[in-house]
Amino acid sequence: MLTDALFQALFNSSSPRLLLSAHGRDFIIINTNEAFRIASLNEALSATGKSIWDLFNAGNCSCENLLLLENSLMQSVELTQKSELHDFEYQFAAAGQIRNYWKLEIVAIANHDGQPPSVLLTLDLQNEQKNTGIQQHPELLNIVSHIPVGLCILSGQEMRLEIVNERMLSLWDRNYSILGLPLLEFMPEITHQVFPQLLQQVYTSGIPFSSRGAIAQLVVGGRLKTLYVDFSYTPLKNSEGAIDSILVMAEDVTSSVMGLQREQQLTEKLTAINEELSASILELAENESRFRFLLNALPQQVWTADSAGLLDYVNQVVCDDFGFDVPTVIGHGWQKFVHPDDLVQSLEKWKNALETECEYVTEFRLLCHEGNYKWFLARAIPLIENGKLLLWIGTNTNIDLQKNNEQRKDEFISVASHELKTPLTSIKAFNQLIQRKNKEHALDGFIAKSAQNISRLERLIKDLLDVTKINAGKITYELEFFDFKKMLIESIENVQLTAPDHEIILEKAAEISYPGDQYRLEQVIHNFLTNAVKYSPDGQKVIVKSIIEGTDLLVSIQDFGIGIAEKDRMRLFERYYRVGDNAMRFEGLGLGLFISSEILRRHQGNFWIESEPGLGSTFFFRLPVVS
Numbered sequence: 046m047l048t049d050a051l052f053q054a055l056f057n058s059s060s061p062r063l064l065l066s067a068h069g070r071d072f073i074i075i076n077t078n079e080a081f082r083i084a085s086l087n088e089a090l091s092a093t094g095k096s097i098w099d100l101f102n103a104g105n106c107s108c109e110n111l112l113l114l115e116n117s118l119m120q121s122v123e124l125t126q127k128s129e130l131h132d133f134e135y136q137f138a139a140a141g142q143i144r145n146y147w148k149l150e151i152v153a154i155a156n157h158d159g160q161p162p163s164v165l166l167t168l169d170l171q172n173e174q175k176n177t178g179i180q181q182h183p184e185l186l187n188i189v190s191h192i193p194v195g196l197c198i199l200s201g202q203e204m205r206l207e208i209v210n211e212r213m214l215s216l217w218d219r220n221y222s223i224l225g226l227p228l229l230e231f232m233p234e235i236t237h238q239v240f241p242q243l244l245q246q247v248y249t250s251g252i253p254f255s256s257r258g259a260i261a262q263l264v265v266g267g268r269l270k271t272l273y274v275d276f277s278y279t280p281l282k283n284s285e286g287a288i289d290s291i292l293v294m295a296e297d298v299t300s301s302v303m304g305l306q307r308e309q310q311l312t313e314k315l316t317a318i319n320e321e322l323s324a325s326i327l328e329l330a331e332n333e334s335r336f337r338f339l340l341n342a343l344p345q346q347v348w349t350a351d352s353a354g355l356l357d358y359v360n361q362v363v364c365d366d367f368g369f370d371v372p373t374v375i376g377h378g379w380q381k382f383v384h385p386d387d388l389v390q391s392l393e394k395w396k397n398a399l400e401t402e403c404e405y406v407t408e409f410r411l412l413c414h415e416g417n418y419k420w421f422l423a424r425a426i427p428l429i430e431n432g433k434l435l436l437w438i439g440t441n442t443n444i445d446l447q448k449n450n451e452q453r454k455d456e457f458i459s460v461a462s463h464e465l466k467t468p469l470t471s472i473k474a475f476n477q478l479i480q481r482k483n484k485e486h487a488l489d490g491f492i493a494k495s496a497q498n499i500s501r502l503e504r505l506i507k508d509l510l511d512v513t514k515i516n517a518g519k520i521t522y523e524l525e526f527f528d529f530k531k532m533l534i535e536s537i538e539n540v541q542l543t544a545p546d547h548e549i550i551l552e553k554a555a556e557i558s559y560p561g562d563q564y565r566l567e568q569v570i571h572n573f574l575t576n577a578v579k580y581s582p583d584g585q586k587v588i589v590k591s592i593i594e595g596t597d598l599l600v601s602i603q604d605f606g607i608g609i610a611e612k613d614r615m616r617l618f619e620r621y622y623r624v625g626d627n628a629m630r631f632e633g634l635g636l637g638l639f640i641s642s643e644i645l646r647r648h649q650g651n652f653w654i655e656s657e658p659g660l661g662s663t664f665f666f667r668l669p670v671v672s
């Protein structure tokens with residue numbers, strides 16, 4: 046009698062087995078043995094309770110086979126006898142693409158307690174690969190198909206392809222139809238490459254071989270293509286311990302090799318650029334330190350400011366003068382050191398320079414570390430590159446000595462002028478007395494000449510005194526309405542008397558009652574007219590115009606004399622400035638225009654010159670008319 050234990054022992058013996066329960070044409074899986082579970086890679090674990098047709102279906106069996114199986118099962122159950130089915134083609138999912146042929150043994154067992162009959166189904170592998178190690182371990186086949194490298198097994202001397210996974214096929218650009226074929230048959234292009242020889246070597250020596258980045262030339266997409274591969278050949282032994290196949294693993298590393306090459310090229314390029322850059326930085330640093338050394342060696346204050354006008358560098362001289370270190374000076378900015386009386390005008394000029402991107406020039410007093418203010422001449426120019434202002438480079442030159450000398454000179458001139466004025470007043474009085482007492486009029490000519498010289502001397506002294514007053518800020522203005530046209534006519538008449546060779550023409554004269562200091566404005570007109578006469582020695586016309594333009598009174602005095610070169614024009618209004626060539630030819634002190642410009646400035650006016658050397662000059666001034 047077959048005991049349960051005996052049945053279990055037989056059921057679990059080496060071949061894959063299924064125990065089924067017959068229900069008409071359907072057969073329900075009641076149990077599966079260990080060998081079946083391994084072969085199916087546990088596919089069968091979940092099969093218990095399911096129909097056999099879920100397991101054997103069109104996905105892994107041919108329809109023909111399924112029909113044969115069904116008939117055999119039915120026949121066994123009906124006749125309660127054993128039946129066999131040969132060459133049954135069935136693939137466990139775990140076996141991948143491997144085609145297996147099985148011999149099926151079907152044994153029907155009748156149940157007498159009214160239960161449906163049972164069927165014992167045993168599968169025996171039939172195909173020739175049955176004895177190879179790998180085929181005996183179908184779980185390996187599953188692993189093979191999932192392994193993320195190209196893998197195949199080549200068996201026998203002729204290297205017949207026994208197993209291959211998808212990844213290897215795609216590396217080779219082949220399909221499963223090559224299974225079972227010898228290597229050189231499905232890959233003739235490698236006949237003369239190193240691979241067949243290496244395989245033979247591994248096969249006979251039993252020593253594994255591996256290589257990285259080897260070059261292989263394979264037909265891919267119909268064309269011979271060069272690939273870089275990492276590969277290994279491992280000899281496999283059969284149960285008798287003899288080498289019967291080679292496990293080949295390969296990976297296409299073309300893109301990483303190419304990437305590596307590119308990376309290498311890039312690295313080389315980058316290294317070269319880096320070296321160049323370091324050299325430039327070094328050079329730059331050397332230049333900069335040389336530049337800073339130079340700036341510090343200059344005896345002047347040197348500074349730079351950014352495009353927004355913020356101080357960002359000062360040289361050592363600045364620090365020495367102010368008694369602070371570089372960060373403190375930069376932190377404070379100039380304003381802190383500028384004398385309050387000079388601050389407004391210098392800030393205005395700086396603002397204007399920033400807006401116009403033109404040179405900045407000003408004079409101011411700076412508070413030095415001894416606690417006293419010293420005069421400096423500040424100049425700055427913008428550094429412009431490709432139309433973009435990069436920075437301002439400025440210098441402050443100590444002009445304290447010149448300023449003090451000028452002041453002393455002014456003081457001296459003031460004292461001397463006063464001293465000269467007293468005897469001159471007496472001489473003038475005596476001259477008038479002589480004029481009156483000169484009954485025979487024999488001395489008239491001499492007296493008139495000396496009177497003329499007295500008034501010239503008087504004017505010179507007046508000018509000198511005015512300059513010293515202007516510098517000391519002591520000049521006073523008395524503003525009241527006066528008839529501008531009348532003043533103009535009288536001034537012209539006065540100058541005309543002393544200039545018989547010239548014709549002074551009042552071409553236009555605006556009728557206007559102007560609020561200003563008549564005496565001082567007359568001084569301006571007189572100066573312009575005498576200059577026009579003086580600097581047109583060949584005797585010409587002088588044309589005077591005064592017109593109302595908008596809200597301004599515009600006055601021009603035109604001569605046809607020697608003219609003024611452009612380089613001198615802006616400097617004429619400076620104190621003591623005289624055009625070089627004229628200094629010896631024409632008498633004068635170079636004070637008239639300086640005084641005139643101060644007077645016009647104090648009347649909120651402005652002035653300018655248009656001139657052509659050799660053709661003459663026109664002096665303009667514009668005064669705002671207060672309505």
Ligand code: ADP
Pocket residue numbers: 572576577580604606607608609617622623624627632633634635636637638639662
């Ligand atoms: P001065 O005439 O006493 O030298 P000014 O201050 O009046 O001093 O003039 C300054 C300089 O400007 C003169 O020395 C002269 O070179 C130049 N200048 C002034 N007016 C004229 C003019 N109308 N034509 C040519 N040069 C002139």
